[in-house]
Every structure is written in structure tokens, then in C-alpha cells.
Amino acid sequence: MGFSAQLAEMRFGYGMSPVVAPPASPEAMLTALAAPDEMATRFPIDSFGQFSAWVVETRKLRKAFQKTKDQEKREAYRAARRAQNEVGMEWAMRAMLRCTHTQCGFRERLVAFWADHFTAKGKIGLLRTATAPYIEDAIRPNVTATFGDMLSAVVTHPLMLHFLDQNRSTGPNSKAVKRNDRLDGLNENLAREVMELHTLGVGGPYSQDDVRQLAELFTGLTFGFDGGFQFRRGFAEPGAEQIMGKSYGGDPARLGPVLEALHDLAVHPVTARHIASKLAVHFVSDTPDESLVAHVTERYVASGGDLMAVYGALLEHPAAWDTPRANVKPPVDFIASGWRALAVDPDHVAQLRRRDMRRTLVNPLRDMGQPWQDPNGPDGWPEQDEAWITPQGVAMRLRWAVSAPQVLCPDLPEPMGFVASTLGDFADEHVQFAARAAESQSDAIGMVLAAPAFQRR
Incomplete structure (x- = not known):
């Protein structure tokens, strides 16, 4: 069908927004990607250097308590650990706000893609919240570099x-x-x-x-x-x-x-093919068109792994704009696209209680099978749709859709306007009927977010 601004937001970003205009063309998507990273500045997450300084100080507090058994030192150590757990949750919320308010959804999706490709996480207490700073250092700055640059940054991190x-x-x-x-x-x-x-x-x-x-x-x-x-x-x-x-x-x-x-x-040609295939599977289909994979592979080899050139090849191929939308959103993408559709206010998020943060983000992701930044192994999260469309996963998506919006967005949008701003031309008659027939405004918003049309990208 060729380029579609609405499909661009759904397939290569985190969905449509009532307050952010979709990109005008593939070239506009690449221009936005090459522009300064405004979301990293607006919603900052600590660098690994800042995180390491906390680790050093916390270890000093632990050693001081272990040496003296002084209860004040014990409480100081415990307070530092509690504070870091709170900061970890705050980083997750800021990552969601980046997805919600970005003018370049493609950047946020690419950060998530490469963070999964190069999965790394802490295995002991003080390092369990280290993934976000790792992404901030090794992944995010290199999304528009060469693959070799990113690989070196990751391997030496x-x-x-x-x-x-x-x-x-x-x-x-x-x-x-x-x-x-x-x-x-x-x-x-x-x-x-x-x-x-x-x-x-x-x-x-x-x-x-x-x-x-x-x-x-x-x-x-x-x-x-x-x-x-x-x-x-x-x-x-x-x-x-x-x-x-x-x-x-x-x-x-x-x-x-x-x-x-x-x-x-x-720069090995087999690496080019491997990366091209993973990009096509992640963004387009579990079974991508072979010509799309070959086209991206060719551009990768010709450019020496220049990622901007690789993304350009992905976006310019007709198969990238095929419909119907094939891929199911994993839980993180589903919730992030829900935040974006609701245009969740950062000031409101800042006032949320920790309990509300847990029940609208941390706990639902765990129950849907994708706990925040905690995959089972170094191969990251599965891409196959069947990994996410399970009875429990679907039930939890429905539960989130009908309960979380009222916490995240107290002034819920008008239902039919929400259908238009969230799904646009992809809103089928079933979604429109559900929004009109719902008994309450909150039920209507929930039905839109839980609809099959909202689950695919």
C-alpha cells in the first residue's frame, strides 16, 4: 500500500497520539531520528557512571554496618537500597513518558529493539536496577551510529x-x-x-x-x-x-x-543477514518478505553496518508498509501505546503514589509475562506472537485496559474521538460499535484499548 503516516506510528513507533502529529514520510522519520535526542533530556535516566557512584557509596554503608553492627548504619544502608528501588521504578515511568511524548517514536522502538538484542541485566542485589543506565550509555547514543560502534560499546560495558x-x-x-x-x-x-x-x-x-x-x-x-x-x-x-x-x-x-x-x-555479510532478518521480524512480520530481508542485508553490507542507512533500506521497501498489520504488541509495547493514546501527563505521573505505579506498570507487565527489563536469558524476549497471546496474557491486557486509564488519565477522552485519534483509518466497525455501546466512558476507553485492532502493529 505504500507509506502511511498512521501505520508508521503503529508499526515503527508506539502508536498514534492525540497531541503528536504522525510523520509525513519515511524521510521525515529518519530526519527526526538524526535530530537531537529531546526525550533523553526531558525525561532523564542516570548514566552508568552515576549508578556506579551509588553502588560504591552503598557498599561503603554496608561495610560500615557489617564492621560495627551499629543500627544507625544499618538503617542508612537499608535506606539507600530502598531509595534505589524507588529510582528504578521512576526510571521505568520516565521510559514510558518518553514513548508517550516523543516526536520520534521510531527512536524509542529502536532503543528497545537494540536493548533486547544486546540483553544485559544485573544478577545480584546492587546491580538489579542497572539495566536502564546500561541502555542509556551503550545503546541509546549508538542507535544512529554503526553496528560496530554499538557492538564495541556493549561488549566493553x-x-x-x-x-x-x-x-x-x-x-x-x-x-x-x-x-x-x-x-x-x-x-x-x-x-x-x-x-x-x-x-x-x-x-x-x-x-x-x-x-x-x-x-x-x-x-x-x-x-x-x-x-x-x-x-x-x-x-x-x-x-x-x-x-x-x-x-x-x-x-x-x-x-x-x-x-x-x-x-x-x-561487518561480516552473515552478520548483515542476521541483523536484517531480526529488524524485519521485529518491525514487520514474524515471517517477513524475503525481498525485504535481502534489501536490508544488501544496504548493510554496502554501508559497512551504518545503521541510518540500514533503517533507510527498511523504511523504503514496499513490504515494510504491508497490511494487514501482522505483529502482536508485546506487553511493554501494549502498555506504552496505551500511555501514548491517552497522552498521559508527566505532571500527573509525578504525583502518582508508588502503589499506583506498581499496579499500572510493574505488576501488569509481570502478569502479562514481560517483567520490566528482566528477560529470562541473554537471548531476550521472544518475537513470536504466540508467546504473548496466551489466556492469562489476554486476560491481563483486558484488566489493564479497563482499570489503568482512570489512574493514569483522570480526565478520560470522549470515546469516539478516542477511537479516531488512537486507531484512525484502522478502526473497524467492531471497535466503533463497542465505543458507542459501552455503559460508561471508562468502559468505552477500555474496550478500545482491549480491541484486537489495538493489539497489532
């Missing part, structure tokens, strides 16, 4: 090194192991996920020996909360590694060969 146990990996013949043979030894987690999930994909042209060689090249990558990313030569495996027929590294160990290997993986 403290949270990814923690998540995949890279900070515990040591070269079998390293100086550190010679001094202390009780160290953990080589850990292949990061190397395997870089090849299997982040670049070449499952079944790519690499062997187990390539994984091990890359793991040896990665030895030395670590971090400290008081100093961020570090490269420790004493933990690195000496000598060169052979990865997919090319030699990297040598003596002395350096960071440069690691970045070189990441660049080579990033």
Missing part, C-alpha cells in the same frame, strides 16, 4: 561483562593464573553470545574453536565500579588468537585487537 561473567575470565596461561591457580579460568559466555546472538547468529560460519579463541582474546576485559571498564593485561591469554581464519593479538596483550575482531564480526 561493565554490565555486559558482569552479566556474562567476563570479569571472572582469565587466560589459562596468563600471568594472573601463574600467580594464583585458583582463579576461575577461561569463561566462554561472552564470546559465545557475541557470535551466536549478537553478530553471526545461530548456525553462523564459526566453530567451537573459534568461540574459544575469541574467549581467549576477550580475557583481560573487566571493570571496577570506582573506575568503569578496565583492560587487565595480566589476566589476558598471551599470544595471538586465530578466529575464523584471521590472527588477532599477540604480546603484549592490548585492547586494540579485541576491537578489531569486533569490527570484523560487525
Whole structure:
């Protein structure tokens, strides 16, 4: 059908808004993406450096209590932990407000896509709220860079090194192991996920020996909360590694060969195909048109993984604008698009009680099967529709649709106007009838948000 402004908001953003005009063209979408990131400024989330400073201070409070058993110090430590949990919830609400008020929904969707592609999360208490700062540092600034830039930022980020146990990996013949043979030894987690999930994909042209060689090249990558990313030569495996027929590294160990290997993986044609396929599946269909995948792959290879060029190829292909809308919104997207449709007021959100935040965002996402920034493993969230259209998931969507709007938007919109501003030309007769026939205004809004037409993008 060609470009549609309404479909652009639904398929490549978080849905239509009564207060934000949809983009006029694919070119306008790319121009907005290249513009300054206004939402990051308007609704700020801490950097990982700021988060690390909190971790350092909190650890000092814990050590002070453990040393003295002083109850005041114990309460100070507990207060710091409670405050961070509150901040974590505040970051989630700010992320929702970014989706609600952005002029460039495509940016917010891309941030979410890449954050899932490069899944990382904290595995112990003080790091459990670290995902948002990680995204703010490694993902968001690189959405319009090259894939290689983003890959390097992710692989050297403290949270990814923690998540995949890279900070515990040591070269079998390293100086550190010679001094202390009780160290953990080589850990292949990061190397395997870089090849299997982040670049070449499952079944790519690499062997187990390539994984091990890359793991040896990665030895030395670590971090400290008081100093961020570090490269420790004493933990690195000496000598060169052979990865997919090319030699990297040598003596002395350096960071440069690691970045070189990441660049080579990033521009590999098989990586191009893997990324193109994932973008097409995420934005268009679980079973995308082969010509769309081939077109995006070709642009990726030609541009060396320049992401703006890749997005341009995605948006210019006719298959990107196919209807009917095929993909079901995952829970986070469903709730975010509900916020956007209601044009939720930031001042109202700031006044919400923590209990209301939990029952309108945190708890519903958990019950729908997509707890906030907490996927089960490094492969992130599933894309397949059947993962989200389950009896419990559908029931929870209906419950959210009829209960959350009144909390988030006390002055509910007029039902038929809401249908028009939310679904536009995609509002079928069933949605319109439900909005007209509902017994109350809140029921009408709930029926629109729960309608099948609102569940797809």
C-alpha cells in the first residue's frame, strides 16, 4: 500500500497520539531520528557512571554496618537500597513518558529493539536496577551510529561483562593464573553470545574453536565500579588468537585487537543477514518478505553496518508498509501505546503514589509475562506472537485496559474521538460499535484499548 503516516506510528513507533502529529514520510522519520535526542533530556535516566557512584557509596554503608553492627548504619544502608528501588521504578515511568511524548517514536522502538538484542541485566542485589543506565550509555547514543560502534560499546560495558561473567575470565596461561591457580579460568559466555546472538547468529560460519579463541582474546576485559571498564593485561591469554581464519593479538596483550575482531564480526555479510532478518521480524512480520530481508542485508553490507542507512533500506521497501498489520504488541509495547493514546501527563505521573505505579506498570507487565527489563536469558524476549497471546496474557491486557486509564488519565477522552485519534483509518466497525455501546466512558476507553485492532502493529 505504500507509506502511511498512521501505520508508521503503529508499526515503527508506539502508536498514534492525540497531541503528536504522525510523520509525513519515511524521510521525515529518519530526519527526526538524526535530530537531537529531546526525550533523553526531558525525561532523564542516570548514566552508568552515576549508578556506579551509588553502588560504591552503598557498599561503603554496608561495610560500615557489617564492621560495627551499629543500627544507625544499618538503617542508612537499608535506606539507600530502598531509595534505589524507588529510582528504578521512576526510571521505568520516565521510559514510558518518553514513548508517550516523543516526536520520534521510531527512536524509542529502536532503543528497545537494540536493548533486547544486546540483553544485559544485573544478577545480584546492587546491580538489579542497572539495566536502564546500561541502555542509556551503550545503546541509546549508538542507535544512529554503526553496528560496530554499538557492538564495541556493549561488549566493553561493565554490565555486559558482569552479566556474562567476563570479569571472572582469565587466560589459562596468563600471568594472573601463574600467580594464583585458583582463579576461575577461561569463561566462554561472552564470546559465545557475541557470535551466536549478537553478530553471526545461530548456525553462523564459526566453530567451537573459534568461540574459544575469541574467549581467549576477550580475557583481560573487566571493570571496577570506582573506575568503569578496565583492560587487565595480566589476566589476558598471551599470544595471538586465530578466529575464523584471521590472527588477532599477540604480546603484549592490548585492547586494540579485541576491537578489531569486533569490527570484523560487525561487518561480516552473515552478520548483515542476521541483523536484517531480526529488524524485519521485529518491525514487520514474524515471517517477513524475503525481498525485504535481502534489501536490508544488501544496504548493510554496502554501508559497512551504518545503521541510518540500514533503517533507510527498511523504511523504503514496499513490504515494510504491508497490511494487514501482522505483529502482536508485546506487553511493554501494549502498555506504552496505551500511555501514548491517552497522552498521559508527566505532571500527573509525578504525583502518582508508588502503589499506583506498581499496579499500572510493574505488576501488569509481570502478569502479562514481560517483567520490566528482566528477560529470562541473554537471548531476550521472544518475537513470536504466540508467546504473548496466551489466556492469562489476554486476560491481563483486558484488566489493564479497563482499570489503568482512570489512574493514569483522570480526565478520560470522549470515546469516539478516542477511537479516531488512537486507531484512525484502522478502526473497524467492531471497535466503533463497542465505543458507542459501552455503559460508561471508562468502559468505552477500555474496550478500545482491549480491541484486537489495538493489539497489532
